[in-house]
Amino acid sequence: xxxxxxxRVHPTPAAPHPIPPPAxxxxxxxxxxxxxxTINEERNLPHVxxxxxxxxxEVVVVDGGSVDRTVQVARELWPAVRIVQQTRxxxxxxxACGFAAATSDIVVMIDADGSTDPAEIPRFVAALLAGxxxxxxxxxxxxxxxxxxTPLRRLGNEGLNGMVNLLFGTRFTDLCYGYNAFWRRxxxxxxxxxxxxxxxxxxxxxxxxxxxxxxxxxxxxxxxxLRITEVxxxxxxxxHGESNLDTVRDGTRxxxxxxxxxxxxxxxxxxxxxxxxxxxxxxxxxxVEEG
Numbered sequence: 001x002x003x004x005x006x007x008r009v010h011p012t013p014a015a016p017h018p019i020p021p022p023a024x025x026x027x028x029x030x031x032x033x034x035x036x037x038t039i040n041e042e043r044n045l046p047h048v049x050x051x052x053x054x055x056x057x058e059v060v061v062v063d064g065g066s067v068d069r070t071v072q073v074a075r076e077l078w079p080a081v082r083i084v085q086q087t088r089x090x091x092x093x094x095x096a097c098g099f100a101a102a103t104s105d106i107v108v109m110i111d112a113d114g115s116t117d118p119a120e121i122p123r124f125v126a127a128l129l130a131g132x133x134x135x136x137x138x139x140x141x142x143x144x145x146x147x148x149x150t151p152l153r154r155l156g157n158e159g160l161n162g163m164v165n166l167l168f169g170t171r172f173t174d175l176c177y178g179y180n181a182f183w184r185r186x187x188x189x190x191x192x193x194x195x196x197x198x199x200x201x202x203x204x205x206x207x208x209x210x211x212x213x214x215x216x217x218x219x220x221x222x223x224x225x226l227r228i229t230e231v232x233x234x235x236x237x238x239x240h241g242e243s244n245l246d247t248v249r250d251g252t253r254x255x256x257x258x259x260x261x262x263x264x265x266x267x268x269x270x271x272x273x274x275x276x277x278x279x280x281x282x283x284x285x286x287x288v289e290e291g
Contacts, residue, residue, distance in 0.1 A: 030105030031057040032125060033184075034118065035098030037091055039064040041112040042073045043240040048110070049077040051118040057104050061112075062086050062094040088199040088206065091178075092213030096192040099184075108181040114239035115148060116179040123231050124181035132229035133186055134221045136172070137179030143232030144174075156251045160215070160258065167262045170222045172230070176254060178214045179233050182221075189224050190217055211250040212257040219261045 034056050036048070052059065061074045062084045074081050084101045086094040095109055106128055110116040116137070127135035139146040149157070153176075161175040192213075193206045200206065208216050221228060 032106045033058040033102035033104035034108045037094035038112045040066045042069040062098040087195045090205045090209035093209040097195045127229040133226035135181040137233035138174040138230040140173045141232040146235040212253045223265045
């Protein structure tokens with residue numbers, strides 16, 4: 001586990017590999033919402049829900065128009081589940097809808113295909129309770145790993161990861177991994193596309209609605225100087241079905257996201273400097289000499 005107090009990184013010992021017990025030791029700990037985007041995941045949900053800690057306060061399933069029994073299975077497995085229909089297309093939009101629906105103190109984002117282990121959630125919550133604003137999963141920290149990543153995807157992740165670290169002064173070890181947790185008060189900082197905004201007439205995606213969402217979130221959290229802790233995590237193989245991830249297409253979109261966010265952050269910094277100069281100028285007293 002490593003702790004970021006941007007832009008510096010203070011390494012701490014890796015989290016122990018055994019998953020901490022999910023039991024809540026006291027009545028005053030924060031509540032937890034788990035957000036799970038789904039499209040045709042009825043066969044995977046029994047595994048995912050079986051691994052959820054029983055003391056999770058809220059589960060929000062954001063469905064992207066499943067044509068199988070995903071929604072029904074979710075309700076059978078977790079009767080209190082909240083079902084939200086995403087408003088556009090893409091994983092980014094699904095997560096934005098889930099974040100908007102979440103009501104707990106802490107929001108955890110996981111996948112519905114079994115690749116992210118819900119039993120690791122206590123590790124992420126512990127990182128937030130220890131002082132982090134954002135707990136970021138990493139497959140490449142000691143204690144983490146992946147049974148799914150290909151050599152090409154690993155190479156691409158390393159290159160994109162290095163670029164973000166260079167441009168934003170971070171020390172991420174795993175840019176393109178979607179297992180994260182954060183305090184719900186962080187959501188406005190992410191400035192994600194409003195779920196209520198209509199999608200493009202041509203059926204395309206708004207910026208931030210696609211698989212680039214993990215990169216966009218990570219970069220914006222870092223750019224705002226929030227305290228980030230990397231949490232070792234094991235990525236598993238998808239249990240059933242085919243992934244929608246396209247290495248080249250989505251890698252290119254992530255690259256565009258990095259460059260776009262770097263330009264956006266530079267513009268914001270210039271704007272803040274101009275505002276600061278104007279405020280200082282306005283604060284200087286003016287002396288009028290008479291006679």
